[in-house]
Amino acid sequence: MSTVRIPPTLRAATGGAKQVEVPGGTVREVVAGLIVLHPSLESQLIGPDGDLNRFVNAFLNDTDVRHLDALDTPVGDADTLVLLPAMAGG
């Protein structure tokens, strides 16, 4: 079970939980597992193409998964996935 940290924007859908333990061997499976646990997250997290919504960035142990193998990045039990709004800019 990996850990998913939930930002405040998504906590209404998780009953206020700040982090959730989710099964899954890849980022894709973990996100799918999170949606199984909290189905109302689907509309926020998943875009029309079935991938992560382009306004959502996923970070595995603080690294943007787009710098790894994106949704196919392997996830282990000790790993933490963080979902954050795509909001960078100085």
Added chain:
Amino acid sequence: MAIETRSSPVSTASERIVGLRCRNCGRAEPIGLSYVCLACFGPLEVEYDYAVAGATLTHQAIAARAPGIWRYAELLPVDASPSRGLPVGSTPLLAADRLAPVLGLDRLWIKDDTRNPSLSFKDRAVAVAAARAVEFGVEALACASTGNLAGATAAAAAALGLPAYVFIPADLEPAKVDHALAYGATVVPVEGTYDDVNRLCLEVADETGWGFVNINLRPFYAEGSKTLAYEVAESLGWRSPDVVVAPVASGAMFTRVARGFEELVELGLIAPRPIRFVGGQAAGCAPVATAWAAGTDVIEPVRTPDTIVRSLAIGNPADGRYAVELANATGGSIEAIDDEVTAAAIRDVARLEGIYPETAGGVTLAAAAAARRRGVIRDGDEVVALLTGNGLKTPDARTLGHGDGIARPGEPGLAPSIRPSLSAFERWLGGEA
């Protein structure tokens, strides 16, 4: 520092500011410390009632007001112009007749934003965010910064008497760190790139409730950049130029300047006329220019920026897609500029116009030349280049990172030390001639 009271009335905020609205899905949100749409994660923007704003914002009303960004208060998202704050904006638009031919341009204006209170355009965005922060009653101002924002946030917080927390990449230029420290800010160096700093701050903002000017105050912060457009139009006698050239980091300023011109058209303050928007990025961190050149609006993030242009080194730009859309929709371009070319442009504008910009200014001027070669800028075009930060912030850039910015004997233009006698001077001058 007090700001003069305006001499003409401004409509109240509740009539003028409708609320926040998601740029992606259009969902409405009330005004608050929110920055992301609860439905789709898209960015929130401020929505105005332009009929209300336009009722009091006329050429005559603006002309009668004090200098600074608050002369356009109807188009800024605060309830009332702040009674405290630094004097930001009303920077000059200067004809750059000596530099223009060097860049291949027929007519060039420089918007000299190197001379805001903390020496960059970020003072505009921060002034608006800070005014809102005061209204929201936040306990501290904060930011994730590539450097210019650090100084602007720290200075604004000092003027308002708020604590400031400034998060920066740990290897940022020392001049920028010292600048923020001088204003009494707490500087938090983070081991990583700007994008690492930004990701950390997204989580810190959520947990602390501090007012991060470019995160949870971002809808208000972004609006401050529109004042560049208002001032350019006013300086030109209430009209728009053919081309605007600006640096692109997150893409927020680039797109908001365009919005500023659109608003002036909407209010009838300038005539509708096409403006081409040209953006500049450093080749060593050019996710937006790369996407534009590839004909896509999907921004591939740059993991490890490699450029002297630290102020534009954002690998994962939030508004990158909107910047590409703007360039395409207006017949503009997004140019990627090598660091050597940036340094040469800094030297050229300084020696030919007496204006010394930081690295982003070099990128901007070089982008104008590149857009001219590409045919985006044409014969006779009137071009406005936005020089957004002061060269004293990046003293080693002029010599391309090889020096420390301190002139030494042997450098072109620097004479050897001479004895304080007229004969010594004349010997040197004679040898030189």
